[in-house]
Amino acid sequence: MCRSVYPVASLQFLVLAILSLPWGAESGIHERRLLTDLLDNSGYNKLERPVINESEAVVLSFGLTLQQIIDVDEKNQILTTNIWLNLEWQDANLKWNASEYGGVTDVRIPPKYIWNPDLLMYNSADEAFDSTYATNIVLTNNGDCTFIPPGIFKSTCKIDITWFPFDDQNCEMKFGSWTYDGGKLDLKLKAESGDTSTYITNGEWALLDVPGKRNEVFYDCCPDPYLDITFYIKIRRRTLYYFFNLIVPCVLIASMAVLGFTLPPDSGEKLSLGVTVLLSLTIFLNTVSSIIPITSDSPLVGTYFNCIMFMVASSVVTTIMILNYHHRLAHTHEMPEWVRVLFLQWIPWFLRMSRPGEKITIKSILMQNKMKELDTKENSSKSLLANVLDMEDDFKLNSSLAHSSVYPHLSNNHNHNGHNGHNNHIHSHKNGGGYIRPPPHTQPFEEAYPPGVHRELSMILKEIRVITDKIKDEEEASAIESDWKFAAMVLDRLCLITFTLFTVIATIAVLAAAPHVLVT
Secondary structure (H helix, E strand, O other): OOOHHHHEEEEEEEEEEOOOOOHHHHHHHHHHHHHHHHOOOOOOOOOOOOOOOOOOEEEEEEEEEEEEEEEEEOOOOEEEEEEEEEEEOOOOOOOOOHHHHOOOOEEEEEEEEOOOEEEEEOOOOOOOOOOEEOEEEEEEEOEEEEOOOOEEEEEOOOOOOOOOOOEEEEEEEEEEEOOOOOOOOOEEEEEOOOOOOOEEEOOHHHEEOEEEEEEOOOOOOOOOOOEEEEEEEEEEEEHHHHHHHHHHHHHHHHHHHHHHHHHHHHOOOOHHHHHHHHHHHHHHHHHHHHHOEEEOOOOOOHHHHHHHHHHHHHHHHHHHHHHHHOOOOOOOOOOOOHHHHHHHHHHHHHOOOOOOOOOOOOHHHHHHHHHHHHHHHHHHHHHHHHHHHOOOOOOHHHHHHHHHOOOHHHHHHHHHHHHHHHHHHHHHHHHHOOOOOOOOOOOOHHHHHOOOHHHHHHHHHHHHHHHHHHHHHHHHHHHHHHHHHHHHHHHHHHHHHHHHHHHHHHHHHHHHOOOOOOOO
C-alpha cells in the first residue's frame, strides 16, 4: 500500500508545478493589456493616417506572389489567378516597448481594427471588385505592419490571338490606392518582379515572367499624381496539344483531297471522294470553332484553315472539270485551239508527260504547229470545183482500171491496135512522109460496156468510198476522244502537283510565321 501512494503524489506535484509556471499565465495577460493599451487607451483612430507629420506620405512597400494561373478566358478576355499580395508599411501610432509587456514583440490584429491602405486592383473583373480575403495584420513592436491577403483575382486582359495557337499574352494587373494620391501614400515596389517560387504549373500556359513597374498618373481632378504598381504576367501558350489536334488533322484531310487526283476518272469514286473530304473538313472546322476565340481579328490558324478549305473546294471543282474533259466525245465537243496547245503540248512537256510511244519535245511541238499551218493553207487553197474535178478524175481512173481487169480481151485489142499504129507511124516515117497518127480503133468506156455493168461499178465504188470515209471518221473521232482523255490526264496531274505544293507551302508558311512552334 505504501508503495502505491508515492507515484500518485509525485504525479500531482508535477501537474501543479506545470500549472504554476509564470510564463503561461503572464503571456496572455501581457498581450491582452498590450492590445487594450494600443487600441483603446491610447486614443488610436483607424481612420487616421499612421504618420507623425501629416505632410508626410505613408510609404507602402508592395509585392506579389503568383500561386497559380487558373484560367485564361479568351472569349471574355479575363485572366483568373491565385495571388498573394504582400503589403508592408509602418504605423507610427502602434509602437511599444516589448520589455514593458512581458517581451511581446508582435501581435496579430484584424484589418478592421487598424488603419490599412484602400488598395484595389483597377482592372478587376470580379463582381465584388475586391476579391481578397481579409487576413490578420502582423504588427511588430517598432510599428511595422505586414499584411498578406490572398485572393482569386479576375482581371481584364486584352487577348491578342493573331498568332493563335502559337501566341504569347501579356496581361496587366494594376494595383493602387483608390483615394490616396502620391502625396499621402507612396507606393514602392518591393522587388522588380513577382515571386514565383511557389507557382503551380498550368497545363495550357507556360509562365515566362512577372515583372513589375511603378507608374505615376496625373488626372484632371487633382494636381498630385496617383501612384500604381502594375505587374505584367507574361505567359506563352503550350502548343503541343493544338498542334496534334488542329494542324495535323487538317494536313491529313488536305492530303486526302490531294490524293484524290491519283484516282482514275473511270473508277467512279473521284468526285465522291472530293465531296466527302470537303464535308469532313467542314465538320472538323465546326468542332475547331469552339476552341478558337471568337473575335473579328483573323488568327493565324484561322487563315490556314481558310486556305485549306479553299484548296479542298477547288479540288472538287477541278475534279468536275477533269471528269467533263474525260467523257467528252467527238460529235458533242470540238477541242478549242487553246486547249490543244496547253493541255496537249506545253503542259505535258513541262510535266514530262507523254503518250505511249511518243515523246513530247519543243522540236516536236514546233513541228506539229508547222504541219498544221501547212495543212490549213492547203485546204483553204482548194476550191469546191477543184475538189469535184479531183473526185471525177479519181472515178475515171478507177473505172479504167476496173475495165481493163474485167475485159482483158478489149484491152489486148486496144494494145494490138496501138502496136499497129506505132508500126504505121514508123513506116510512114521511114518512107519520108509526114508524121501522121492513124485514128484509134478503140471505143469509149460507155460504148464498150453494157449500161448495167457501168452502173454496178459506180455503186461499188460509191460504197467503197462510204466505207473508207466511215472508217476515217471513226479513226478521227477516236483520236479526238483520246485527245480529250489525255487532256483530262494532264489536268489531273497538274492539279495533283499544284495542290500538293499549295498544301506544303501553306503549312510551312504558317509554322515559319509563328513566333514559336512547339512548347511543351
